[in-house]
Amino acid sequence: MPRFSRPPSSGSPASFGVFLIFAGTAYYALTKRRLIIEHRKGSPGIVVKPERPYITVFGPVYPMTIHHAFTIAGTILALIHFATCTDYSTLAGKAGLGMAIVLILMNISGFYGRYVHVKLEMAARKKQSERLKRFTVLLRKWKLFHVALAGSFLILLGIHLAVVGD
Ligand code: HEM
Ligand code: HEM
Structure with a gap:
């Protein structure tokens, strides 16, 4: 072969x-x-x-x-x-499938983060302290999720590149 x-x-x-x-x-x-x-x-x-x-x-x-x-x-x-690609059953293929899912989630999560950012800025401009506090906490949690997804993408990419072509 x-x-x-x-x-x-x-x-x-x-x-x-x-x-x-x-x-x-x-x-x-x-x-x-x-x-x-x-x-x-x-x-x-x-x-x-x-x-x-x-x-x-x-x-x-x-x-x-x-x-x-x-x-x-x-x-x-x-x-x-x-x-x-045609073979998703190999380790490279599974890592690739994982990356595709993570990338789609990252893009969806990115748009959600942008929405939270806008809400937070509006609350700050209108001096709505309760809403500001709520959106600050939400943004912190969202960012953790967004960055964790980026980390898992890096790990999957490392696996993919290490085994691709085996
Ligand atoms: C630096 C980035 C990347 C390089 C250089 C790379 C390279 C390759 C190569 C050379 C192959 C084997 C040939 C082929 O099947 O077409 C392959 C297979 C594959 N790649 Fe990537 N790839 C990269 C990133 C990605 C990403 C981000 C994804 C998912 C979104 C992905 C998904 C796949 C899948 C599902 C396969 C099929 C696995 C198999 O045939 O065993 N790859 N990749
Ligand atoms: C593959 C896709 C993506 C990756 C790997 C990625 C990765 C990251 C990383 C690592 C950060 C943290 C940067 C830092 O604070 O140093 C970040 C921040 C952010 N990303 Fe993404 N991102 C992706 C896609 C997107 C998309 C599509 C959007 C919006 C449509 C988006 C919106 C944001 C926002 C709003 C922040 C800012 C968080 C803040 O500073 O408060 N991301 N992204």
Whole structure:
């Protein structure tokens, strides 16, 4: 049995998709904490300075919008790879199936998180302290869930990449 019985490029859309997911998440996480890189609204440009946070990126959209766009585009590419696979019974296939489920859950959870964010901001603007407290607790719980899903995606991806092609 030849080692590559299917087109060897079949993992490429997924590789690019996973790259987009990582890039969209890393950019948000770094700019949110102003670690290495900060993001400011404005016409596109990059300024590099010798002091922290070293890099200032100017762009027309918020880092959260980049997070949404990159993770959704990355998910679509990963799901194209998933849909073109034929064997879901192997360990690689089961890890792939797990990742597909986790990715769909992550995207649904992302939209829910965005909804909670909006509610929280509205409560803060209207100075509704009870609602503000409720949505703060909800957001904290949601974030734990969203990040836990991201962690399980990483574990499944590690398994998938370790056994794929066996
Ligand atoms: C860096 C990212 C990835 C790379 C490089 C990659 C690569 C590969 C390769 C080379 C195969 C074997 C050939 C094939 O069956 O088409 C494969 C199989 C598979 N992949 Fe991926 N993959 C990646 C991510 C993903 C993701 C995110 C999912 C799920 C959304 C997934 C689901 C699957 C499934 C279900 C299979 C079939 C398993 C089998 O044939 O034994 N992969 N992958
Ligand atoms: C594969 C898909 C995704 C992955 C792996 C992912 C991963 C993450 C991670 C790790 C964080 C925490 C960042 C940090 O605080 O340092 C985060 C935050 C967040 N994500 Fe996602 N995400 C995905 C998709 C989405 C989508 C599709 C949306 C919205 C439509 C979304 C909305 C959010 C929001 C609102 C936060 C901010 C939480 C906060 O800072 O309060 N995510 N995401």
